[in-house]
Amino acid sequence: MLELIKWARTRKEFSKETARDRLKNAIAVDRFDLAPDIINALRIDITNAVSRYMVIEEEDQQVRLTRENDSMTLVTSIPVREVHRWANNN
Amino acid sequence: MTGKTIVITSGKGGVGKTTTTANIGTGLALRGHKVVIIDTDIGLRNLDVVMGLENRIVFDLVDVIEERCEPSKAMIRDKHKLDLFLIPAPQTRDKDCISSEQLSELCRQLEEDYEYIIIDCPAGIETGFKNAINAAEEAIIVTTPEVSAVRDADRVIGLLDAAGIKQPRLIINRIHPDLVAKGDMLDKDDIVDILAIDIIGLVPIDDKVITSTNQGVPVVHNKNSASGAAFNRIAGRIDGEDIPIQEPQSASFLKKIKAFVGINKGEYSHA
Numbered sequence: 001m002l003e004l005i006k007w008a009r010t011r012k013e014f015s016k017e018t019a020r021d022r023l024k025n026a027i028a029v030d031r032f033d034l035a036p037d038i039i040n041a042l043r044i045d046i047t048n049a050v051s052r053y054m055v056i057e058e059e060d061q062q063v064r065l066t067r068e069n070d071s072m073t074l075v076t077s078i079p080v081r082e083v084h085r086w087a088n089n090n
Numbered sequence: 091m092t093g094k095t096i097v098i099t100s101g102k103g104g105v106g107k108t109t110t111t112a113n114i115g116t117g118l119a120l121r122g123h124k125v126v127i128i129d130t131d132i133g134l135r136n137l138d139v140v141m142g143l144e145n146r147i148v149f150d151l152v153d154v155i156e157e158r159c160e161p162s163k164a165m166i167r168d169k170h171k172l173d174l175f176l177i178p179a180p181q182t183r184d185k186d187c188i189s190s191e192q193l194s195e196l197c198r199q200l201e202e203d204y205e206y207i208i209i210d211c212p213a214g215i216e217t218g219f220k221n222a223i224n225a226a227e228e229a230i231i232v233t234t235p236e237v238s239a240v241r242d243a244d245r246v247i248g249l250l251d252a253a254g255i256k257q258p259r260l261i262i263n264r265i266h267p268d269l270v271a272k273g274d275m276l277d278k279d280d281i282v283d284i285l286a287i288d289i290i291g292l293v294p295i296d297d298k299v300i301t302s303t304n305q306g307v308p309v310v311h312n313k314n315s316a317s318g319a320a321f322n323r324i325a326g327r328i329d330g331e332d333i334p335i336q337e338p339q340s341a342s343f344l345k346k347i348k349a350f351v352g353i354n355k356g357e358y359s360h361a
Contacts, residue, residue, distance in 0.1 A: 014273030020280050023237045027244045027284060 032065050032072050039063055046076055055081040091124075093201035096208055096328070097226035099250075101242030103213030105234045106263040109299060109308075110321070111210040112140045114230070116308040117325025119174035123205045126165060128177045128197075130222045131212040132187065135179035142169055142306020143176055150180040155192045161200065170311070175204075186217050194225040206328075215249055223250060229258040230290060230328075235265055235276040244285055259290035261324060266295050267340040278337060291324035293317050294338035 034042070043063040050056055057079035066073050098111045108131075115127040128151060129137040138144040149164035154177065161177070168174035180187075193209075200207050211222035223229060229250050233243040243260065250258050262281060269275035278292055296317035302309040310321040316338065326333045 016270075016273050016276050016280065019237050019276055020284070023240055023276070023284055026237070026241050030241065030244060031248070 029067065032067065034065060043076075047078060050078055050080075053087045054083045057081055091201075091203060091205065093124075093204045093207055094228065095197040095201060095226045096206065096228045096230060097211050097222050097255075098208060098230050098232060099211040099219065099223065099246055100213065100232040100239070101215060101246040102233075102239045105232050105239050106293075106299075107213070107232045108136045108140050108210055109303065110230075110232045110261060110263060110293075111208055112137060112308045113310040113318075113321035114325055114328065115174060115206070115208045116141075116168070116172070117310045117322050118206050118208075118329060119168065119172035120310065120322070121325060121329055122173075123329070124173040124203070125206045125208065126175045126177060126200050126204045127208045127210065128193075129179040129210050130188075130193065130218060131210060132179045132183055132185050132218060133181065134212070135181050137176055137210055138166075138178045139306065140303055141176055141308060143178075144306075147178050150178045152180045152183050152187055154196060155188045161196065169306075185212075188221060190221045190224040193221050197225045215245065219249075220253075223253050223255060226255065229255045230261060231258050231287070232261045232263055233281070234263050235270075235281065237276075240276065240281055240284065247285060247287060258287065260285065260287045261291045261293060262289070263293045264295045265292055265338050267338045270338075271340060278335070289335055290327050291320055292335060292338055293320040293324075 043061060046063060047056060047061060060077070060079050062075070062077040064075055066075050096114075098107055098114065100107045108129075111127060115125050119125045127137060127141075129135050130151065131137075132152070135150075138147060143166045146166045149159045151164065153159050154161050154164045164177050165175035166178065168176070197207050197209070209222050209226055212218035231243050231246055231250075233239045247258060250256075260281070262278060265277075266275055270277045278289060282289060294316045296309070296315055298312060298315040299309050299317050302312065302315075302318075308321075309315055309318040310325070312318040313322055320336075320338070323333045323336070
């Protein structure tokens with residue numbers, strides 16, 4: 001009997017629950033969508049920091065946010081020509 | 091006098107922004123305030139018909155901005171002789187014909203003589219929207235309890251924040267109490283939880299909005315209607331009154347029968 005009541009209660013999901021979950025998801029993605037000028041500002045800040053330690057290429061730099069399941073990762077790709085002598089291990 | 095400029099915005103179109111603007115402006119004027127409403131939806135003006143003033147337009151917002159007339163010449167007085175004026179949008183001009191600075195300057199000028207300047211913002215997040223929000227110090231966002239409208243409201247909150255308007259307040263319009271009760275419509279708590287924003291009013295879906303718009307009389311004149319009462323409370327809250335937020339209730343069985351046989355007709359007070 002208890003099983004029957006449980007089944008009856010879970011059988012129909014309220015459509016607003018679906019709406020809320022989808023909305024949360026969509027907004028989470030929207031909020032991580034950085035504006036192009038902000039991405040560029042971030043790229044410049046990162047490359048300035050990195051170039052204190054190494055000589056980097058100006059071309060082919062990439063900064064982007066990627067999403068995998070529920071987590072976001074900032075992926076940065078900066079080609080390096082050489083490491084500054086003072087920062088070298090030798 | 092130092093007035094206050096408030097922009098009514100939404101991001102998404104069709105959520106009742108113009109109706110809300112007309113009702114907030116009228117609600118504030120019914121409380122005895124001096125109010126100017128500015129329609130900034132250039133090329134798609136609508137506030138004039140919603141307020142029943144479409145036959146009185148001579149000059150418009152761009153005539154004022156381009157100094158072809160004094161602001162007072164373009165201000166159309168409300169039909170009910172309230173201290174309520176509309177500056178209509180031009181219908182035939184390009185969207186980009188006014189600048190943010192020009193609109194701001196006009197609002198500062200109007201603030202010297204009026205207590206509330208209410209700006210009806212165009213839908214979207216382009217130039218017209220940016221001009222409207224830059225001219226205002228406070229913002230009210232209108233949404234409906236739908237995924238698309240709430241999502242756009244979230245975008246708008248971010249853009250307002252970037253423009254320096256830190257605490258916009260939210261109106262949830264066209265709430266269906268029956269659907270909320272059945273769990274088939276997002277409710278106030280769901281939306282507040284997602285947007286993290288203060289609510290300034292909840293407006294139920296109401297046929298009276300349609301009939302009052304047909305007549306060109308904002309529904310807030312009819313304080314017996316559910317939506318009119320809700321807009322009146324919103325005006326009170328904007329005015330600094332401490333009025334608790336009420337969740338819309340389903341219409342009672344008796345009211346449904348009355349509505350069905352048409353007993354509630356003609357109850358506009360025009361007060």
